[in-house]
Amino acid sequence: MSVITRQDFDQYMVPIYSPAAFIPVKGEGAKLWDQNGKEYIDFAGGIAVNGLGHAHPIAIEALKTQAEKLWHLGNGYTNEPVLKLAKLLVENTFADKVFFCNSGAEANEAALKLARKVGLLSGIEGKNEIVAFNNSFHGRTLFTVTAGGQPKYSKDFAPLPEGIGHIGFNDLEAAKACINEKTCAVIVEPIQGEGGVIPAQLEFLKGLRELCDQTGAVLIFDEVQTGLGRTGQLYAYMNSGVTPDILTTAKALGGGFPIGAMLTTDHFAQQFTVGDHGTTYGGNPLASAVAHAVFEFINTAEVLDGVQQRYDYFVKALNQLNDKYALFDSIRGAGLLIGCVLKAEFAGQAKEINTLAGQEGLLALIAGPNVVRFTPALIIPFEDIDEGLRRFDVALARFVDAQKGV
Numbered sequence: 001m002s003v004i005t006r007q008d009f010d011q012y013m014v015p016i017y018s019p020a021a022f023i024p025v026k027g028e029g030a031k032l033w034d035q036n037g038k039e040y041i042d043f044a045g046g047i048a049v050n051g052l053g054h055a056h057p058i059a060i061e062a063l064k065t066q067a068e069k070l071w072h073l074g075n076g077y078t079n080e081p082v083l084k085l086a087k088l089l090v091e092n093t094f095a096d097k098v099f100f101c102n103s104g105a106e107a108n109e110a111a112l113k114l115a116r117k118v119g120l121l122s123g124i125e126g127k128n129e130i131v132a133f134n135n136s137f138h139g140r141t142l143f144t145v146t147a148g149g150q151p152k153y154s155k156d157f158a159p160l161p162e163g164i165g166h167i168g169f170n171d172l173e174a175a176k177a178c179i180n181e182k183t184c185a186v187i188v189e190p191i192q193g194e195g196g197v198i199p200a201q202l203e204f205l206k207g208l209r210e211l212c213d214q215t216g217a218v219l220i221f222d223e224v225q226t227g228l229g230r231t232g233q234l235y236a237y238m239n240s241g242v243t244p245d246i247l248t249t250a251k252a253l254g255g256g257f258p259i260g261a262m263l264t265t266d267h268f269a270q271q272f273t274v275g276d277h278g279t280t281y282g283g284n285p286l287a288s289a290v291a292h293a294v295f296e297f298i299n300t301a302e303v304l305d306g307v308q309q310r311y312d313y314f315v316k317a318l319n320q321l322n323d324k325y326a327l328f329d330s331i332r333g334a335g336l337l338i339g340c341v342l343k344a345e346f347a348g349q350a351k352e353i354n355t356l357a358g359q360e361g362l363l364a365l366i367a368g369p370n371v372v373r374f375t376p377a378l379i380i381p382f383e384d385i386d387e388g389l390r391r392f393d394v395a396l397a398r399f400v401d402a403q404k405g406v
């Protein structure tokens with residue numbers, strides 16, 4: 001019998017990731033076990049995907065039930081689960097219409113293409129410019145990686161799509177200076193996730209809304225990471241006083257089953273016509289059935305209030321740890337999207353802390369080189385938070401010792 005090992009990754013996989021040295025084989029709730037039976041507390045949640053944790057009975061039931069009925073049809077036919085899911089999304093958000101796809105990048109790709117079409121139909125010459133923000137992340141297709149504000153991810157793939165400009169995040173003056181009648185879209189994350197867990201200021205989002213209204217640009221909120229209860233609201237826009245024209249959602253939407261969606265109003269949706277866009281698997285019955293179950297489960301006061309309680313609990317405990325170790329400048333974020341920002345003297349070492357945490361039996365994430373990020377299941381039990389933080393405490397102690405050269 002051949003044994004699967006971490007070396008197989010290096011031997012067989014295109015080397016675009018550098019996964020941990022261990023291989024998880026089973027998960028339940030906010031816990032995972034690796035090939036050796038070692039237990040981990042999961043504060044990573046599959047990068048803000050496993051909102052219900054691992055192997056949640058609701059998701060399993062939805063998947064199994066649908067698996068026995070119908071998996072896939074193709075877009076020549078619609079299906080019941082996708083229509084149920086679309087209705088649920090429309091009834092619970094600003095949106096009137098939904099387009100389904102398989103990932104966050106594809107949802108943003110659809111949003112940006114729709115915005116270009118809207119610009120074209122406006123009849124205004126050259127209304128095709130997209131304004132995006134430094135440090136943002138919107139996915140890895142060529143269009144979305146170019147919209148993203150981290151040149152390290154796009155520079156090797158030139159020539160890049162044209163007409164995309166970047167300005168400072170939370171810099172309303174810069175936005176005023178560059179959003180004009182040639183702008184067809186402004187794309188922004190309510191909290192920059194990959195870029196370091198940086199919340200947008202409310203005044204900034206309001207200002208972008210006004211600028212888009214004045215210039216006829218489409219305001220796109222990329223809620224791929226912040227959606228589905230992650231910030232304690234169903235979607236982060238709901239707490240901002242600002243409603244976007246297009247919202248993209250993915251990650252936690254399927255609770256681990258791949259699905260993404262672009263939500264928009266009738267006004268914008270109708271500017272796409274038959275044949276303008278599409279994708280083979282978008283809204284397939286299996287993904288839609290799971291997403292419906294996940295969405296209904298999360299969209300309750302109990303789960304959403306629980307996210308806020310867990311945020312308070314995390315922040316208090318993390319500040320206590322910081323009193324002990326003085327490693328972090330700040331703890332920031334919202335809900336269960338939490339970033340621990342390293343002090344300047346420890347800059348670039350978030351990954352080291354993460355590796356130590358893994359050794360101590362805690363899965364965490366980083367958000368850029370200077371931020372340790374936590375995005376656990378929205379329903380992570382408090383005793384698992386305690387145990388995870390205890391392991392984090394040990395990892396931080398080891399990190400501090402290593403700094404001293406102990």
Ligand SMILES: *Cc1c(COP(=O)(O)O)cnc(C)c1O
Binds near residue numbers: 223
């Ligand atoms: C993860 C992420 C994406 C990309 O989603 P994929 O499913 O990896 O394509 C886009 N935008 C934001 C804000 C994200 O966090």
